[in-house]
Amino acid sequence: MKSTSLKIVAALAAACLLSACGEKVQTAGDYRGKTDSKAYDANFGGDKAKWEAATRARAQNQNDHKRIP
Amino acid sequence: MARMKFLCDSDRCIECNGCVTACKNEHETPWGISRRRVVTLGDGLPGEKSVSVACMHCSDAPCMAVCPTDCFYRTDEGVVLHDKDQCIGCGYCFYACPFGAPQFPQTGNFGMRGKMDKCTFCAGGPEKDGSAEEKKKYGNNRLAEGKLPLCAEMCSTKALLAGDADVISEIFRERALHRGKGGELWGWKQAYGKDGAPVAKAVKEEKK
């Protein structure tokens, strides 16, 4: 029991640490270079959801706990 | 909305430099340009820790704030990129950056600086995605291929993670749970002291 609750607290801790990434645009001046296309334009036909799904799935390759329970 | 981030698990990092050569391999950066490197603290001493560092793709990026030509931009995914055609190689961003991410090739015989170069999160730059032009200036654009930075994908112990912050923090969380150790990252204690964080305290209390 103790270890379960410990794990939950640890989980919350990790979540808190990593969720504090709220953002707003904070550049000093406006970008003056060329306009870039979207990451999902060239190979995903502009389908953002599809691109996001692909990168999220790809990220799981870094998760050894997924391959090795 | 995806928010791309790197995360280095210093309990896993063994300073093998796989991330460094993976980056060299993917982008063929020249000798002396280190978009990524591994920093070791307490080298050779008990408690030795290593962590892999590159551009952190800050939300409030100092490089972006100080750039006199405003050559930086941030993509929808939070990747900080720049337009080399706009860059004047002044090096101001190098002083502003807390991580030493900006790199400068020397282009002449008099120590002149070339255009700044740095980690792109394998997302290229403002040229046509996957074009020869983009590759020449910024290296490969893996993100546009639905892939993630090669440094992290090839990390020998999967210490270095890259991807949507939500996803990689979840991967790290699962790992931390498994270890039964707190989820504090490298630098947490340095920043807040041993008992500095309320959450860390709570964990400690629980242990008792």
Add this chain to the structure above:
Amino acid sequence: MLMQKKKTTTERSSSRSRLTRDVPLAAPEAIDRRTFLKRSGIGIGVGAVAGHLGGGMMRPAEAATDAGKEGKVEIKRTVCTHCSVGCAIDAEVVNGVWVGQEPVFDSPINLGAHCAKGAAVREHGHGEMRLKYPMKLVDGKYQKISWEQALREISEKLLAIRKQHGPDAVYWIGSSKHNNEQAYLLRKFVSMWGTNNCDHQARVCHSTTVAGVANTWGYGAMTNSYNDMQNAKAIMFMGSNAAEAHPVAMLHILRAKENGSKIIVCDPRFTRTAAKADQYVRFRSGTDIPMIWGILHHVFANGWEDKKYINDRVYGMDKVREEVAKWTPEKVKEATGVDGEALLQVAETMAKNRPSTIVWCMGQTQHTIGNAMVRAFCTLQLALGNIGTSGGGANIFRGHDNVQGATDVGPNPDSLPGYYGIAPGAWKHWCRVWGVDYEWMKGRYVSEAMMTKPGITVSRWIDGVLEKNEFIDQGPNLKAVVYWGMAPNSQNRGKEMIEAMKALDLLMVIDPYPSATAAMAAMVRKDGVYLLPAATQFETVGSCTASNRSIQWREKVIEPLFESRPDHTIMYLLAQKFGFEKEFTKNIKVTNNEPSMEDTLREINKGTWTIGYTGQSPERLKLHMKHMNTFDVKTLKAVGGPCDGEYFGLPWPCYGTPEMKHPGTPNLYDTSKHVMDGGGNFRANFGVERDGVSLLAGDGSASKDADLQFGYPEFDHVLLKKLGWWNDLTDDEKKEAEGKNWKTDLSGGIQRVVMKVHGCHPFGNAKARAVVWNFPDGVPLHREPLFSTRPDMVEKYPTHDDKKAFWRLPTLFKSVQQKNKDIVKDFPMVLTSGRLTEYEGGGEETRSNPWLAELQQEAFVEINPKAANDRGIRNGEDVWVKTPTGAQLKVKALVTERVDAGTCFMPFHFSGRWMGEDMLKYYPEGAHPIVRGEAVNTATTYGYDAVTMMQETKTTVCQVVRA
């Protein structure tokens, strides 16, 4: 074509041109060794880049890509060539150019992960520093010649030497980086040349392990796997620095740690592995046996040993007890410098967290008593009952990508492929496999006596040249040496090697890189040296055996660069010149002078019954490479799919014919499994009884569901008949098996009946030997190294007596030790060596790779702050490292507490500087390593293992002074 996929996601531009290649800004502040040394060496790096990497770099790659040709991306699956972990790599190839490298997340071994070397292998596709065409030393300079001229001149000279002095006058050094097929063909090639004078890297790497471990329980190999270490509850490293030498192994090891496994590191040096350990114990270099007996002392004192296991499965543990009893904590401390408390903690961790495993590497093996040290480790694991169980085992990490395979089937001076030995029976077996007449083969040798006498070892070839002829145990001295994929700076006594090179009639280097051999030779010779460019493993196909005995098949990524040719093609061309090419490739298809690697593997399958290299047909291996994702990472077993139930890479022994479908053996000697599921037991290879004590396993101790639930000897036709199992053979099998045993029956019938029908083990079921009576010290005894900083210990623990004819050469022990008893006065520090993560072996290949070379630009010596301050040495300064050989090495001082005040450490990957001098001018133009530094082995001293002739390089002595 296997694994070839069309790229669909994107048309990745194939133009991988570089960003501007130029000088960097100084790196930001950091305090680790790399940053420091990088900065100190920055001038060198820049020089190298400006002078040699610009302009013509990557010619072949750019020629195709700069034109902007875009084409279909082909994926070729290969395996990293830089250590024995066996990391899979997907290479992206466009129009024959290697343009990209992708992680193979599916690989159960590396899950896509790479260290610095693995993540940089694509640079081999550039190969700008390669040896590009055949060359010949003319008047002290290397000149380009044609293949035709090279082969003609070399073969004429070799044949002249053979005629005048006999075949034993030529020494053939093979490679641990050859694939299995090439290594095997080289042993066959050398045999047909008519000598046993051949060897390879394993001699100076793990020969003591192979001999010690095989003599203890059966096979000379890592018992479990990197993957299986995830099941260990405690892991002890001693003489292994996995974090730098086998980085991807740490993926599994750190997972184990995260699951609660305790990590112990015992090492004279606080390594990067130690930084990840729960307990680190520093001890005096060379005192591994007192350490192990000190640990075992606590095990016995507390009754932690596994009594039933010892009773059923171990012979001679009582004799070990007697020796261990002498090693009280006080005595252990005197020898090792370690407190009894620390070792009690180690013993308790290992005993109370079973299964526990132990890892060793060259820290153990490279000693004059290396064979005894490794057996002490085995004994500890046997006492704890840790062998033959998942999570336990002796996890011996090997070094090169195929050093295990080259040991198993390659050029060894004392054995034909498969550890058959070189007795007439072994020759007859292999002649049958090769389809050649035994009498013809005998005629190739000087005599049957020379045919059955172990050759000179690679560690001693220099003495084969320099020793007085009356003292060597063969007719001629060595007149010619062939370095075929091996680094000279990995052998000790470099200073004397130069003299040997000078004295030769002919020196030939066959290598993708000119290697330090070319430069060393040009330093002392004007002519008589030839260089032939070999292709890398990315430019050919074939199989390689990882440390865990898994075999993987490599696809060809690109065609051989420049004028290089695959090693087996070069063998064939030479065989043609020597006139035995027909015998050489009797069962092997040859296309454009290239013997088929598939056919060669089938021939290996046909003959290598001893260690189960028979089941791994090319087809089965290729299927595994294609379906990596179906294998479980912890067990290596395929769950479903076309390889269902098999273990990844069919780790040897994979007995029987491929048709028998043995799944391979993930963990050796594991009685909890059926033999047809990779189970086993200890081998009956040493008779059935000794001094009235049975050597066979105890009653009830046998592999799962075996028909014989007790100890039994190895199987032959007689035993089969006695047991009434003969009629289980088919008629065809009977014909072949008559008069044969499990090792020589080419039908595989004996193995099939014993295993598949009766669940027994073909090599019998015996006890492991804690006492190896056929070795100099049956029970491992501590003996001080020949060069010791402790005269008091030399007095108490003297070395062996000198040997007169040992591997054809006189070999000194006691006389050297006595002569140098007080060497500490002039050379007060221990000198030891080891590996860095960026480089491999002798390092010429990896130091020629700019992506790696940039990370480690200077050779260095690690020295403790106290020792440095006592000598007025500051961090980063140039120092001379001097040894009793008279050699001195100019390197950077790295002042660090990694080492204690009495120990110096040097990495062994450097070459290209010679006692202060840059050897750049001695390399062929444009084919030198980018980073050059002093080779530690230029200065290492005399000393060889009493069984295998392993060199002593881990404990010698030195003095360090400011330069």
